[in-house]
Amino acid sequence: MTDVKPLSAPVAPGGTIGILGGGQLGRMLAMAAARLGLKAHIYSDIDDAPAFQVCDAHTVAKFDDAAALTKFASVCDAVTYEFENVPAAAAAVLSKAKPTNPNARALAITQDRFDEKTFVASLGLKTADFAQASTEKEVVEAFDRSAKDRLIIKTRRLGYDGKGQATVRSGEEAIRAFKEFHEVPSILESFVPFEFEASVVAVRSASGEFAAYDPAENVHENHILARSIVPARLSAKQVEEAKSIAKKIADALDYVGVLGVELFVTKDALLVNEIAPRVHNSGHWTIEACICSQFENHIRAVAGWPLGSTLRHSDAVMENLIGEDAAGWKTLAAKGGALHLYGKSEIRAGRKMGHVTYLKPLSK
Numbered sequence: 001m002t003d004v005k006p007l008s009a010p011v012a013p014g015g016t017i018g019i020l021g022g023g024q025l026g027r028m029l030a031m032a033a034a035r036l037g038l039k040a041h042i043y044s045d046i047d048d049a050p051a052f053q054v055c056d057a058h059t060v061a062k063f064d065d066a067a068a069l070t071k072f073a074s075v076c077d078a079v080t081y082e083f084e085n086v087p088a089a090a091a092a093v094l095s096k097a098k099p100t101n102p103n104a105r106a107l108a109i110t111q112d113r114f115d116e117k118t119f120v121a122s123l124g125l126k127t128a129d130f131a132q133a134s135t136e137k138e139v140v141e142a143f144d145r146s147a148k149d150r151l152i153i154k155t156r157r158l159g160y161d162g163k164g165q166a167t168v169r170s171g172e173e174a175i176r177a178f179k180e181f182h183e184v185p186s187i188l189e190s191f192v193p194f195e196f197e198a199s200v201v202a203v204r205s206a207s208g209e210f211a212a213y214d215p216a217e218n219v220h221e222n223h224i225l226a227r228s229i230v231p232a233r234l235s236a237k238q239v240e241e242a243k244s245i246a247k248k249i250a251d252a253l254d255y256v257g258v259l260g261v262e263l264f265v266t267k268d269a270l271l272v273n274e275i276a277p278r279v280h281n282s283g284h285w286t287i288e289a290c291i292c293s294q295f296e297n298h299i300r301a302v303a304g305w306p307l308g309s310t311l312r313h314s315d316a317v318m319e320n321l322i323g324e325d326a327a328g329w330k331t332l333a334a335k336g337g338a339l340h341l342y343g344k345s346e347i348r349a350g351r352k353m354g355h356v357t358y359l360k361p362l363s364k
Contacts, residue, residue, distance in 0.1 A: 018076030022049025
């Protein structure tokens with residue numbers, strides 16, 4: 001994208017950070033901005049977005065409403081996002097009006113699983129074997145070419161929390177899944193027999209300053225993150241490798257802000273699974289267990305401030321509250337953890353309603 005407006009000076013206290021998206025990540029970003037004396041203006045297409053409860057101002061409009069986006073940008077000093085599937089046209093409008101990060105290239109690459117895997121592989125980083133599958137013929141040929149008895153087929157765009165993906169064990173199963181996805185462009189990946197999943201949350205400034213949090217070990221249930229545990233079962237060498245992977249990705253994207261890199265940990269290697277160009281669910285523990293949380297560091301980066309320390313002062317376990325889990329808020333509040341409820345008006349199955357983080361002294 002051309003004609004992108006740069007940040008000429010740091011956003012001073014009292015300034016306004018525009019946040020596209022009003023979910024729990026936008027909510028926690030707004031709260032972090034307030035801690036630094038900055039205001040948050042939330043833009044969402046949902047009337048009762050949870051982030052509206054904690055921000056200085058909000059706009060309700062569609063993400064393809066160029067006039068509303070322009071008006072929104074006019075009252076902000078810098079703009080960022082809480083989700084990666086920002087329409088390209090919206091990113092273009094915002095980027096031309098005010099400094100907007102993460103940049104359009106990072107969004108474009110991470111919105112498409114095939115482009116993302118291709119980009120990661122181009123950096124010399126390890127991923128699962130993959131092939132594009134945009135037609136029935138490509139699906140069958142990719143499955144046969146893999147010579148594997150189990151593959152994962154995923155839509156190239158818009159999948160999350162296990163949506164838009166399926167495990168297949170034959171070309172016929174792959175075609176059936178492809179049709180269930182309405183034959184949208186997809187990707188076939190080899191199944192990775194990982195020992196566990198991990199993620200590293202990192203932050204980069206416009207000047208290239210980089211910092212990373214200790215990697216978390218992640219446990220998923222029904223394809224949704226259930227808990228993150230820090231420290232992860234990684235050797236000191238693997239911890240440094242994970243942080244190095246994140247740095248290589250962030251530098252190559254000229255990235256500004258926080259990003260999450262999801263990893264498969266095998267006996268022999270760390271494989272990049274996905275990149276999230278935003279603050280990450282597996283980094284929520286940083287609010288209580290680190291000097292500066294991922295949310296504050298993201299605000300610092302997009303506002304042009306120096307980055308804060310990513311030092312971890314406690315071990316932590318973060319547990320997501322999914323659906324009816326949040327109905328037990330009174331019991332959870334009495335257990336001694338740090339309870340976060342996202343202010344969502346309705347409990348629904350599979351919906352992230354909050355999280356709770358438990359701390360203990362650093363392990364030796």
